[in-house]
Amino acid sequence: MANILFIASGFPPYEFSENIANGKLVLALLNSGHSVQVISKIDEGQTYNSEWREPWLQLKPLTLTITYPVGGSWQRSCEIIKNTIRFGYPIEGIRWAGFTYKKAKELIQEGNIDIILTRSPSDIAHLVGLRLKKKLKVKWIANWNDPSTGTWPDPYERYLTTWKRIISKKYTQEILKFADTITFPSEMLAANFKAHFRIEDSRTAIIPHIMLNDQVSYEGVLPANGLHIVHSGNMSIERDPTNLFMALKRLNDQSDEKVYLDIMGVISKQASDLIEDLNLNKFIRAIEPMPYYRAMKKMAEYDVLLILEAKLTIGIFLPSKISDYAQLNKPILAISPQNGEVKRLLEKYGGGVASDNSSVADIADKILFIKKMKTENRLDEIVINSSLKEYLGENRVVKLLESSF
Numbered sequence: 001m002a003n004i005l006f007i008a009s010g011f012p013p014y015e016f017s018e019n020i021a022n023g024k025l026v027l028a029l030l031n032s033g034h035s036v037q038v039i040s041k042i043d044e045g046q047t048y049n050s051e052w053r054e055p056w057l058q059l060k061p062l063t064l065t066i067t068y069p070v071g072g073s074w075q076r077s078c079e080i081i082k083n084t085i086r087f088g089y090p091i092e093g094i095r096w097a098g099f100t101y102k103k104a105k106e107l108i109q110e111g112n113i114d115i116i117l118t119r120s121p122s123d124i125a126h127l128v129g130l131r132l133k134k135k136l137k138v139k140w141i142a143n144w145n146d147p148s149t150g151t152w153p154d155p156y157e158r159y160l161t162t163w164k165r166i167i168s169k170k171y172t173q174e175i176l177k178f179a180d181t182i183t184f185p186s187e188m189l190a191a192n193f194k195a196h197f198r199i200e201d202s203r204t205a206i207i208p209h210i211m212l213n214d215q216v217s218y219e220g221v222l223p224a225n226g227l228h229i230v231h232s233g234n235m236s237i238e239r240d241p242t243n244l245f246m247a248l249k250r251l252n253d254q255s256d257e258k259v260y261l262d263i264m265g266v267i268s269k270q271a272s273d274l275i276e277d278l279n280l281n282k283f284i285r286a287i288e289p290m291p292y293y294r295a296m297k298k299m300a301e302y303d304v305l306l307i308l309e310a311k312l313t314i315g316i317f318l319p320s321k322i323s324d325y326a327q328l329n330k331p332i333l334a335i336s337p338q339n340g341e342v343k344r345l346l347e348k349y350g351g352g353v354a355s356d357n358s359s360v361a362d363i364a365d366k367i368l369f370i371k372k373m374k375t376e377n378r379l380d381e382i383v384i385n386s387s388l389k390e391y392l393g394e395n396r397v398v399k400l401l402e403s404s405f
Contacts, residue, residue, distance in 0.1 A: 001033045002405055003112050005104060007040075007128055008119040009093065011063060012056035014043030015292055017233060018121035018145060021320040023056055024210050025119075025401075028394045030058070031213070032402075037113075038063040039104060041096050046234075046266070049291035055214070056292075066099045087131060089171045093124035101128050108136050115139040115405055123148060123168075126175045133178050141404055142179040143207075144193065145320070148172040151196045153312055155238045173197050181404040183207045186318040186341040207400045211323040211392040218328055220300030226258040227371045229333065230302040232295065232321050234265040238310040241271050244335055247363035249278045257375070258283060259367060261306070264298070265289050300328055303374055307334040307342055311357055315340020323392045326351060331370060331382040335363055350386035 006026055010019035026036050040063060043050070052060045071079070079098065084090045087097060107113055116138055118129035126142050133140045147153070150160055150168040160168070176182055176199050183205045184190040190204055222228070235241060244261075252258050261284045275284050290298060299305060305325040309315055315337035322342065325332050332352025334342045343354040355366035373379050390396060 001035065002114045002402075003035045004029060004037070005107055005113045005116040006036050006038045006119070007100060007104060007116060007125045008038070008121075009041050009096065009125050010043055010119075010121040011038060011040035012059055013052040014050050015048040016043065016045070016121075017320045018119075019043060019047070020292060021145065021209050021323075022119050023059060024212055024323070025397075026059060026062075027055065027212060028210050028398050029401075031394065032398045035112075036062055037107060039066060039100050040064070041066050041100075048265075048289040048295070051291075053291060054293055055212075064103065066096055066103065068095065068099050087127050089127060089167055091124065091127070091167070091171070093122060094127075097124050097128050100125075101131055104128060104132055105136065108132065108138055113138065115141065117141050117143065119143045120145045123172065123175075126179075127171065130171075130175050130178055139405075140179050141181045141183060141401075142175055143183040144189070145185050145209075146317070147189070147192055148196075151192065153192075153314075153316065155240075155310055169196070179203070181205055183401070183404065185209050185320075186316065188314055188316040188341045188344075189318070192314075192316045205400065205404050207397060207404075208318060208392050209320045209323040210394055210397040211327045211389060213394045214327060218296050218300040220297065220302070222301065222303055226260055227304065227367070227374055228302045229259065229261045229304045229306050229367075230299050231261065231263045231306040231308060232265070232299060232324065233319075234289075235263050235267040235271055235308065237268040237270060239308045240311060241267075241308060242274060243357060243360045243363055244308060245271075245274055245278055245280060245284065246360045247367060248283060249280055250360065250364050251367060251371075252280075252283055257371065259371065260284075262287050262302070264295060296324060296328065299324075300330070302330070303379060304331050304333050304370055305352075307332060307336065309334070309336045309340065309342065309357060312337045312340065315342060317341065318345075322388075326386075326388045326392050329383055329389070331373075331379055333366065333370060345388065345391070349388040349391050351383050351388035352386075353382065 008022045012023040118125040150165045263286045334354040335357045336342045346352045346354045356362040
């Protein structure tokens with residue numbers, strides 16, 4: 001069993017997609033007998049929950065949340081300059097990186113750490129790992145769940161100044177050079193990195209998001225009338241819902257058996273305006289985000305679990321919510337690129353239906369198919385022979401990660 005130092009800027013109790021994925025992975029490592037210490041930070045962004053509660057309570061004594069005084073402008077400037085010189089790169093979060101490096105170095109020098117894992121959501125944790133690797137020669141696994149800064153595909157890519165793009169590429173390439181293993185949740189994301197950077201295949205591993213062997217019951221009473229779909233998480237502007245909403249309007253205009261969609265999170269103004277324009281207020285609503293366990297129990301009350309992806313040429317992302325969806329053992333409806341990781345997994349392992357996110361007709365056809373399956377009381381047939389739970393399962397994912405140790 002290994003003594004692991006887990007460094008991530010996003011972690012429970014602050015619940016957001018990446019933070020939850022990190023929390024679940026640490027729980028699984030503990031369940032497998034490993035010793036884990038976590039260094040993280042306060043998540044000042046939008047979260048579903050910020051209080052310690054189940055299933056994260058056992059992580060509280062293991063987690064060191066790095067805090068430090070905001071300080072005056074002179075103090076902040078001095079610390080930014082000092083840490084930029086120390087790490088070599090002027091990037092966001094550099095003050096946290098400085099304090100985190102100091103604490104991580106102490107823990108490693110005490111002799112209780114075999115390996116460090118640095119994780120998303122931002123690249124700043126990897127910068128800490130890079131310096132620890134160079135100075136202390138510790139074994140290091142770096143994980144990316146998303147593209148690195150400056151390599152996001154349209155429509156996600158934001159404008160970056162030339163100097164920021166150059167710096168981002170330089171430090172990402174250095175991290176990829178020094179990490180003992182680089183892990184990605186999907187083959188297509190790994191391919192995206194290899195298109196932008198030099199990476200040795202022998203030092204990469206595909207380790208999908210983890211589904212816990214949870215003993216909690218998530219059985220919910222399904223609505224009798226209509227088809228009820230839920231989307232977990234915010235519906236950001238990149239995930240354009242136009243074709244989905246138009247498909248719902250087409251189906252509801254044509255039938256008395258309606259299709260309903262709840263969005264458990266914040267939706268963009270464009271999506272909200274579109275609901276008004278299409279007169280879909282009776283059928284689409286946004287409901288408040290909930291803490292992890294409550295959200296899982298709420299999702300169990302729906303017929304179908306929705307993944308809506310951006311219109312990408314290649315769907316390189318594996319949304320972390322797919323592991324929670326698989327755990328609920330309900331049909332997944334993925335509105336995804338035709339060439340993408342989610343579509344590939346559903347076709348290979350079952351558990352759901354993938355529709356072309358560029359086609360209103362195909363989305364409507366797939367929803368109509370699921371609706372018909374519910375009418376015939378056959379929804380279980382979509383998931384009954386699925387091996388998606390095994391692919392994302394706790395035992396398999398931990399073994400994959402252990403093989404990188």
